[in-house]
Amino acid sequence: MNKADRVDPRVARTRVLLQTAALELAAERDLDKITIAHVAERATINRATVYQHYRDRDELFLEAMEGELTALTAVVARCPLTTMPDEMPQAMVGVFQHVEANLVLYQRMLGPCGSARFIDRLHRLVAEAAVQQLTETGTRTPDNPEVQMQADCSAGAFIGLLRHWLLGPEVQPAERAAATAWRALVRSDRR
The missing domain is CATH 1.10.10.60 (Homeodomain-like)
Structure with missing residues (x-):
């Protein structure tokens, strides 16, 4: 150094x-x-x-949340983001439990008065995890525009589900919210 x-x-x-x-x-x-x-x-x-x-202020909040983003992204990366298996993986529950542990903070950061930079950074990190999943077989490359678009769609859907859960009138326990989110993802994947 x-x-x-x-x-x-x-x-x-x-x-x-x-x-x-x-x-x-x-x-x-x-x-x-x-x-x-x-x-x-x-x-x-x-x-x-x-x-x-x-x-x-937004730059300060984004940097303050960087450790939290890293931890959340590590949990999200273990979830299937692009192809849904028949059974919900435990990692899905892990994502909701992770967010639930800092519920108020995530509600503030992802809410209507939250940080656009935080949401953008989270979207990019989740999309990167999706790109990795889409290209791990080696049949597609990360620079493929279709891969990028599918990864962005997957990230948007995943973040949308989190926001729906966090900002709804009643915040369900993490396990139930994960199951509900999983059903929504599987239905959209099978259409």
Whole structure:
């Protein structure tokens, strides 16, 4: 590691403080009610310092959620995203359980006042997992436009099911929601 690649420990600590403050606030209120000033106050950091690290609030929230996105994508990648087997895999329940463990945070991030950058990043990560599934046999390549389109459709459907579950009038337990989502995916796959 050369000197240019090292992150000053003070910068890393400040970023952790800001990300933690942002996630704490997101658990308490809708994202559109959170300002940079709120985050700075919670992190006990000067507001100008926030802008030294992040262009805007959405960039801060996206970086704060990066670890969560990585964990969710790892669980989603174990789900069949492009071809539905007859039986629901346990990984499907795992996705809903993972989201349920941080229910309020996901409701805020994926909700109507949520973060478009977060939704876009999640879509891209799920689509990448779908591309991998579509090309693992070696008969199709990742740069094939049809593969890309099918992966985007699969990602959109998967995220749409999560949003429907999270934003509906009643949030079902993860196991029941996964079964309901699975039935919807299988029906659309078989048409």
